[in-house]
Amino acid sequence: MTKAIxxxxxxxxxxxxxxxIHRIRPLFSELVVVVANSxxxxxxxxxxxxxxxxxxxxxxxxxVDRCEGLIVDYAAANNAAVIVRGLRAVSDFEYELAMxxxxxxxxxxxxxxxxxxxxKFSFVASQMVKEVALHNxxxxxxxPENVARxxxxxxxxxxx
Amino acid sequence: MTKAIxxxxxxxxxxxxxxxIHRIRPLFSELVVVVANSxxxxxxxxxxxxxxxxxxxxxxxxxVDRCEGLIVDYAAANNAAVIVRGLRAVSDFEYELAMxxxxxxxxxxxxxxxxxxxxKFSFVASQMVKEVALHNxxxxxxxPENVARxxxxxxxxxxx
Amino acid sequence: MTKAIxxxxxxxxxxxxxxxIHRIRPLFSELVVVVANSxxxxxxxxxxxxxxxxxxxxxxxxxVDRCEGLIVDYAAANNAAVIVRGLRAVSDFEYELAMxxxxxxxxxxxxxxxxxxxxKFSFVASQMVKEVALHNxxxxxxxPENVARxxxxxxxxxxx
Amino acid sequence: MTKAIxxxxxxxxxxxxxxxIHRIRPLFSELVVVVANSxxxxxxxxxxxxxxxxxxxxxxxxxVDRCEGLIVDYAAANNAAVIVRGLRAVSDFEYELAMxxxxxxxxxxxxxxxxxxxxKFSFVASQMVKEVALHNxxxxxxxPENVARxxxxxxxxxxx
Amino acid sequence: MTKAIxxxxxxxxxxxxxxxIHRIRPLFSELVVVVANSxxxxxxxxxxxxxxxxxxxxxxxxxVDRCEGLIVDYAAANNAAVIVRGLRAVSDFEYELAMxxxxxxxxxxxxxxxxxxxxKFSFVASQMVKEVALHNxxxxxxxPENVARxxxxxxxxxxx
Amino acid sequence: MTKAIxxxxxxxxxxxxxxxIHRIRPLFSELVVVVANSxxxxxxxxxxxxxxxxxxxxxxxxxVDRCEGLIVDYAAANNAAVIVRGLRAVSDFEYELAMxxxxxxxxxxxxxxxxxxxxKFSFVASQMVKEVALHNxxxxxxxPENVARxxxxxxxxxxx
Numbered sequence: 031m032t033k034a035i036x037x038x039x040x041x042x043x044x045x046x047x048x049x050x051i052h053r054i055r056p057l058f059s060e061l062v063v064v065v066a067n068s069x070x071x072x073x074x075x076x077x078x079x080x081x082x083x084x085x086x087x088x089x090x091x092x093x094v095d096r097c098e099g100l101i102v103d104y105a106a107a108n109n110a111a112v113i114v115r116g117l118r119a120v121s122d123f124e125y126e127l128a129m130x131x132x133x134x135x136x137x138x139x140x141x142x143x144x145x146x147x148x149x150k151f152s153f154v155a156s157q158m159v160k161e162v163a164l165h166n167x168x169x170x171x172x173x174p175e176n177v178a179r180x181x182x183x184x185x186x187x188x189x190x
Numbered sequence: 191m192t193k194a195i196x197x198x199x200x201x202x203x204x205x206x207x208x209x210x211i212h213r214i215r216p217l218f219s220e221l222v223v224v225v226a227n228s229x230x231x232x233x234x235x236x237x238x239x240x241x242x243x244x245x246x247x248x249x250x251x252x253x254v255d256r257c258e259g260l261i262v263d264y265a266a267a268n269n270a271a272v273i274v275r276g277l278r279a280v281s282d283f284e285y286e287l288a289m290x291x292x293x294x295x296x297x298x299x300x301x302x303x304x305x306x307x308x309x310k311f312s313f314v315a316s317q318m319v320k321e322v323a324l325h326n327x328x329x330x331x332x333x334p335e336n337v338a339r340x341x342x343x344x345x346x347x348x349x350x
Numbered sequence: 351m352t353k354a355i356x357x358x359x360x361x362x363x364x365x366x367x368x369x370x371i372h373r374i375r376p377l378f379s380e381l382v383v384v385v386a387n388s389x390x391x392x393x394x395x396x397x398x399x400x401x402x403x404x405x406x407x408x409x410x411x412x413x414v415d416r417c418e419g420l421i422v423d424y425a426a427a428n429n430a431a432v433i434v435r436g437l438r439a440v441s442d443f444e445y446e447l448a449m450x451x452x453x454x455x456x457x458x459x460x461x462x463x464x465x466x467x468x469x470k471f472s473f474v475a476s477q478m479v480k481e482v483a484l485h486n487x488x489x490x491x492x493x494p495e496n497v498a499r500x501x502x503x504x505x506x507x508x509x510x
Numbered sequence: 511m512t513k514a515i516x517x518x519x520x521x522x523x524x525x526x527x528x529x530x531i532h533r534i535r536p537l538f539s540e541l542v543v544v545v546a547n548s549x550x551x552x553x554x555x556x557x558x559x560x561x562x563x564x565x566x567x568x569x570x571x572x573x574v575d576r577c578e579g580l581i582v583d584y585a586a587a588n589n590a591a592v593i594v595r596g597l598r599a600v601s602d603f604e605y606e607l608a609m610x611x612x613x614x615x616x617x618x619x620x621x622x623x624x625x626x627x628x629x630k631f632s633f634v635a636s637q638m639v640k641e642v643a644l645h646n647x648x649x650x651x652x653x654p655e656n657v658a659r660x661x662x663x664x665x666x667x668x669x670x
Numbered sequence: 671m672t673k674a675i676x677x678x679x680x681x682x683x684x685x686x687x688x689x690x691i692h693r694i695r696p697l698f699s700e701l702v703v704v705v706a707n708s709x710x711x712x713x714x715x716x717x718x719x720x721x722x723x724x725x726x727x728x729x730x731x732x733x734v735d736r737c738e739g740l741i742v743d744y745a746a747a748n749n750a751a752v753i754v755r756g757l758r759a760v761s762d763f764e765y766e767l768a769m770x771x772x773x774x775x776x777x778x779x780x781x782x783x784x785x786x787x788x789x790k791f792s793f794v795a796s797q798m799v800k801e802v803a804l805h806n807x808x809x810x811x812x813x814p815e816n817v818a819r820x821x822x823x824x825x826x827x828x829x830x
Numbered sequence: 831m832t833k834a835i836x837x838x839x840x841x842x843x844x845x846x847x848x849x850x851i852h853r854i855r856p857l858f859s860e861l862v863v864v865v866a867n868s869x870x871x872x873x874x875x876x877x878x879x880x881x882x883x884x885x886x887x888x889x890x891x892x893x894v895d896r897c898e899g900l901i902v903d904y905a906a907a908n909n910a911a912v913i914v915r916g917l918r919a920v921s922d923f924e925y926e927l928a929m930x931x932x933x934x935x936x937x938x939x940x941x942x943x944x945x946x947x948x949x950k951f952s953f954v955a956s957q958m959v960k961e962v963a964l965h966n967x968x969x970x971x972x973x974p975e976n977v978a979r980x981x982x983x984x985x986x987x988x989x990x
Contacts, residue, residue, distance in 0.1 A: 132633045143304065153451035158448060437784075438608075439920075463784065465783055472611065482612065536832075591857055597927075775972075
């Protein structure tokens with residue numbers, strides 16, 4: 031009976047994120063995807079837009095929620111024992127390590143667990159997807175259809 | 191109802207390994223520590239010695255087993271859905287990533303999940319512990335007492 | 351008969367970039383240095399300034415061009431089979447790997463090839479050169495003379 | 511009779527920084543902590559605030575100073591033979607390496623020496639401390655008390 | 671008119687190596703796959719076996735040769751201007767960088783160029799393939815058929 | 831009045847090692863180069879040969895000594911407050927970090943300080959130098975003359 035959360039900016043959700051969600055869902059009794067929003071970061075999509083784009087693509091039984099504070103506080107307040115994070119590359123590693131250690135320092139009972147992105151999604155970072163979309167590149171296979179449309183709309187509007 | 195295995199050489203078990211075992215035990219319905227033995231590797235302690243040293247230090251409810259084949263085959267044959275691995279450092283990262291991807295290629299239904307070693311155990315690798323023991327260095331805090339004694343006996347015998 | 355492009359921001363060109371250009375020029379039938387300009391990035395020098403600073407330092411037979419879209423689209427539209435990138439350090443590696451894989455995903459027929467910066471230029475990044483120039487540090491050996499003058503003029507103007 | 515400087519942004523000073531100061535003070539005949547200020551960076555605390563927060567926590571015999579130019583020029587002008595830097599993680603490594611090589615290129619007589627952060631402070635970066643403070647997380651053990659109070663005051667003020 | 675060599679141990683050739691060979695063949699006027707053999711290394715397959723396994727899988731127009739000395743000397747003696755190497759991961763990066771710089775130090779006119787392994791082959795190292803084969807794991811998709819058979823024969827023979 | 835040691839295998843000493851010795855000598859009141867010998871490692875040159883090759887190349891005032899135990903024990907027994915290590919690359923980083931932390935765990939009063947290898951020696955590892963020598967490659971600039979002769983003699987003898 032272990033509850034897990036999968037937090038992130040999801041600005042926007044990619045097929046790499048969705049693959050991880052599908053893989054970890056059967057491993058925990060409950061899984062909540064938590065969309066983080068920080069006053070200090072700039073996002074392409076608003077918190078509500080990111081939540082809506084996610085909701086349309088989640089498998090049955092996975093919930094979505096928002097968090098504007100520390101993720102570890104969210105986990106504690108919501109009885110989640112595990113924070114799941116996906117790792118694409120070595121360069122993500124040390125930030126995740128430091129964050130996991132900071133979280134453990136703040137609440138020792140909550141564990142961070144890492145899953146590796148599949149090779150075919152290893153280059154599908156939200157940042158790179160936005161770069162491709164900005165220049166009208168092909169988004170098929172990188173993000174769900176509703177996200178592709180949202181990206182195209184966003185950048186066309188900005189471009190004009 | 192997720193069964194997990196925590197495989198490794200455990201040559202010998204360290205306090206870093208034990209910390210991870212204590213942390214992940216509550217997260218899964220069943221946890222088996224799997225001592226891997228490969229015909230191509232040289233160990234300081236025999237498979238049986240490694241199993242015995244482990245057994246004396248495991249918390250209640252954690253089992254120990256042996257594996258001389260592929261870990262992913264062991265997991266599949268024993269209905270474990272998760273392989274847990276501990277990561278100390280970036281330099282372990284890529285081997286674990288390649289191994290996780292190879293395992294996913296061999297059995298797509300089994301997930302590898304990573305936990306980070308606590309900072310205070312970040313330098314406690316079995317290899318470094320053996321180096322310290324070989325030169326009669328202080329082992330307190332690095333390994334359980336029975337392992338410290340076994341290391342001292344082993345290296346004294348060899349040194350004479 | 352292989353055409354290659356060497357893209358970058360070149361904000362500004364350094365002696366490290368020029369060394370790479372001299373080394374790869376003999377390997378391809380045609381080499382074009384492509385100055386990338388993105389609406390989302392801030393540059394010290396304008397696209398035209400960067401092109402002009404480059405032009406004064408290129409060996410015979412190397413052309414310069416501009417690109418405001420995706421580099422891989424530029425390569426395809428201009429029949430270049432190879433995108434050459436220089437790598438200074440491990441920390442550049444993963445961005446280049448992800449970018450190369452994204453480009454391969456967008457156009458499978460175009461290859462990214464990497465050359466390593468010579469040791470003596472290993473610390474000569476445009477960003478660090480600008481930092482030195484900002485504080486009136488010595489630029490000899492780091493950038494061509496016209497670039498050193500442009501940097502000094504730019505920062506003096508800004509400083510007053 | 512070797513004089514050393516320990517430069518940084520110290521925005522704000524953490525217990526990790528202070529641990530390094532205590533460890534290196536006995537190794538040199540003189541140690542000056544140098545607070546760097548760059549016109550191109552944004553800080554949470556002003557140069558004076560950062561100097562004051564430091565001053566209240568320094569062990570006897572350690573001085574504090576300011577630098578708004580190149581650190582290597584400061585070292586040369588103040589007869590310091592060594593620049594000490596702390597390294598927490600691999601990801602810091604290459605920036606420090608490039609900076610040390612650039613400094614050696616500018617003044618060959620000055621050496622950069624690195625000490626490793628203790629494991630228990632390995633995740634205590636100023637940036638992460640600010641993130642925790644922003645969300646009212648627990649700061650005990652991460653920063654000195656006067657810094658914790660300053661962080662709380664700053665973010666409460668900003669939050670209202 | 672640039673001749674390139676693609677050196678390696680190829681112990682044994684994998685589908686990752688073959689993918690790189692297919693990708694770089696069109697880029698150079700001549701491509702030779704060079705099987706390196708060092709008196710100080712232990713191989714699973716003999717030099718001749720490795721050459722034969724390669725030969726059966728090479729695309730038209732690609733030659734195979736042997737080298738028991740320094741690769742850079744082979745390149746110079748055979749008028750190859752480019753040494754191509756494949757990179758799977760950051761951990762390979764620094765060895766390749768040091769080797770490329772050493773080669774440049776020995777013969778400045780020869781360039782090392784790196785291509786990145788495709789994501790789907792990112793975990794297909796010869797070493798890991800041998801580990802899988804040793805334990806009778808599935809080799810489909812990892813190596814060509816004749817190599818899979820050779821691996822199975824080799825390990826069955828050794829196992830009995 | 832700080833005494834430092836610079837330990838290593840020095841199998842054999844390279845110009846990179848000597849450069850570091852020259853750079854750190856002025857920073858400490860005493861500097862001892864400590865040749866480490868471990869019963870578990872294989873060396874090309876015996877402990878005595880390594881000591882002799884070093885001795886002929888050391889600047890005035892630098893001593894050489896041997897250590898067959900733990901370096902940190904040697905430092906403590908000889909009143910050295912600092913262990914100096916050279917870092918060439920990220921891949922060395924984590925081993926040095928773990929070793930420094932283990933040493934700090936064993937004797938908290940001794941500090942490990944790191945200096946970076948100069949770019950021009952960044953690829954001059956003892957291992958790579960031996961590989962070049964084995965194949966009769968050019969050793970000029972990589973090692974002192976007496977070491978070059980010793981390498982050539984060693985490999986010629988072995989080769990016949």
